[in-house]
Amino acid sequence: MNSAPGNPSDFFLDDNTMMNFDFSRATLVISILAAAALSACGGGGGGDSSAPTTPVALTLAVAPAIAPANGTTGADYVPAVQFTASKALAAAGIKLVCDGAAVAGKTTVSDAVATFKADAPGVAANAQCTASVDAAATKDAAGAVFTGSTALTSFTVKALACPGGTTNTPPSFNGATLVAACGNVYIEPAVAKNLWPGIVSGIQTALEMDRKVYGQLQSAQPDVLVCQSGTCADYFAGPRRRNVTLYPNTYAGQYVAPRMTVVLTSPTWTQNPYVLAHEFSHVEVAKRTNGTHVPAWFDEGLATYVGGEPICTNVTGKGIDDLRKLDQETDWVAYTGPEDVFFKTYCQARAEVAAWIGKRGNAGVVQLLDAVRQGQSFTGQYGAMLTQ
Missing domain, CATH: 3.40.30 (Glutaredoxin)
Incomplete structure (x- = not known):
């Protein structure tokens, strides 16, 4: 039915027209939803089409701070080797070879720095050493292993x-x-x-x-x-x-x-x-006295005082009733053969000499030995025993 403009019937649609309108509107909604779905999946050319990020390789840092520096001479007998990686390390290994033999030690990590410390007693004097990265043992937090050059440094140990x-x-x-x-x-x-x-x-x-x-x-x-x-x-x-x-x-x-x-x-x-x-100490006493006799108990007690050996920290009791009975070195050696007597007697002699030095000082020792060399009596110069 044709209606003239302005006719009230213009504001009403017949049933067929209404159905067509509803169908068109539904189609539009579906199209919009489909476009949104494609966009969310990266399709349709409107999403992020960039490639996945490639992990950064684990290598030596640009400035790897390797120590000792290549060509170093005079490295320590217990050498430490260090390098810096391109990123933080979860574990690391460093191989050290000196004079053709692998050196035992331990590698530790702190952030991107790996440090190897040789086990004591270390390596030989003048040893020629080469260090490298143990690639299989060197990893980052994600488990990526070390790649690239593994050579670190070559150096010489001091004489x-x-x-x-x-x-x-x-x-x-x-x-x-x-x-x-x-x-x-x-x-x-x-x-x-x-x-x-x-x-x-x-x-x-x-x-x-x-x-x-x-x-x-x-x-x-x-x-x-x-x-x-x-x-x-x-x-x-x-x-x-x-x-x-x-x-x-x-x-x-x-x-x-x-x-x-x-x-x-x-x-x-x-x-x-x-x-x-x-x-x-025995050698020095012999020189300062020019070989003149001093009592064995004094010579051994002074040597024990100088060297702190044998250790007397936990030794108690006396080894002999009177140290002066051990005047000759042969007497001393024979008497101190048994282990329990050995420590007690050495430490008893040390205690006596230490008490004497406590009163006379180290200068007193030098003066005493000089007097003996000049022929004066040891007993006269030493005086009375202090711990008997």
Whole structure:
């Protein structure tokens, strides 16, 4: 039906027209919903079509702060190697090879920094070392392993700091010749070279301990012989295998010392610096008295005071009723054979000398030894016993 403009019927639709309108409106709504769904899924060209982010590789940092620097000489005997990675580490590994052998140690991490510390006693003096990243053991928090160059650094370990002394022909035992480590320090061939720095360092420590009491040392550096095997100890120190000072042309085992000689019967004992300080004290006393006799109890008590060895912290009671009975060194050695008597007697002598030094000071020791060298009576200079 056609209606003229303005006719009220213009505001009404017939049923067919209304159905067409409803259908068109529904189609529009569906289209809008479909477009929204496509947009949410990234389709239709209107979403984020960028590729997934590629993880950043774990490598050395741009400035990896590697230590020791490549070409370093004089690295420590117990070397530490360090590098910085390109991002934070969850774990790391560093391989250290010195003189062709892998060095045992532990690698720790702190953020992006990895540090390897060799196990004690470390490596040999003058060792040639190369360090690299252990890629398989080096990971970030996401588990990504290290990639790229693993080479870190090459360096040389410092030489032995020889304490002095004149090198002579190394002594031998049963066909084996001791090795001249440096100066007049001679070491059994079986002793691993990575133990040598600790032995030489112990000698330096011992000399400093002696200087604290005597001041400038007057004695020449004695030969130091270091044994590891029982056969070596038997030959140089005797069947008791006690650390010993040998005076020229004397012996404890089969070896007759041509010069002042100190024998160590273990290369690894932690007390070795104190043992050496004890033995070096005997050498200094002999020099300052020009070989004039002083009582064995005084010589041993002073050496124990200087070196702090044997350790007297938990030793109680006396080893003998009167120290003055042990005037000769042979008497002392024979009497202190049993272990319980050994510690009590050494510590008893130390207590007496310590009490005397408490009154006279270290200067008193020097004056006493000088007076004995000049022929004055030890007893007259020492005076009364203080702890008997």
